[in-house]
Amino acid sequence: MENEVGHEIADALGILLRRTTRTQLHRQLTEGMGEGVDEQTYPVLSALARTGPRSAADLAPEVGIDRSGVTRRASRLEAAGLIRREADPADRRAHLLVLTEEGRSVVAELRTRLAAHIMGSLSGWPPGEAAKFAHQLRRFTAEGPFA
Template identity: 35%
Template sequence: MSSTPTPSPSDESPLFALERELRVLTRRAGSSANAMAKRIHPDLDASAYPLLAHIAANPGVRGSDLAQQFGVGRATISRQLARLESVGMVCREVDPDDSRGQIITLTEEGATLLRTTHERRVDSISQALSDWSPDDVAALAGLLHRYSEDVVRWQATR
């Protein structure tokens, strides 16, 4: 059994460096997402923040659309929504256009807690990047957006 040696930093390709930085970023983002969810409510996990943010941006979204957006099954999204509903963050109502579906909105409490958490997150990012120029921050945001869009496009072809 042979093992492939790990490239040294001097001969590391840009793609290896990118993979490493994405791995570190993903780990740190997961930790941050857990902390943010706990700020919203102590019984929530990391999946809560992006789900609440999507519902806030798309009030009246259908549960099935959330499942598709987040790449999970309907049963999974239903459990997540039940949890959010049980702690008063969202309201589920029967879809007037299709009684089999549900439309999801944030409660006033959910909207307030999400807004407060979002403001804290932006403030934390601002503090962490305080030495960065506005152009560097904008460049990073643009490159991350481009990367995300390209990954979605690539996944659609697989």
């Protein structure tokens, strides 16, 4: 088969990128994290941690939902004290979503949980193979079609 490795990688990425796969993972990671933190709000918290303050409109493509969906999730996170809204200095009509100190703490815990989940999945791999995989995946995302 032509491009066999490419097809194999595409199939694996398809599984990882499925909405159901992400939702299930987010549900596991957010279990017991408290008010406002669940599989629906996880992408907003995670994206804000990666990108820094953003408007709901700018954050929408990053999380794959529309602006109104981001706004609804942001309202839940704001009520829980995990984000706040600040006036956008570039556009006084808009507001930026900003992680609070508590929000940054929650994101740190979620990242710790995610890393532990990943390491648990790799626990049966031979020594050194997980590190090699991490290096190659980083290279693929830095140099490949996602760069």
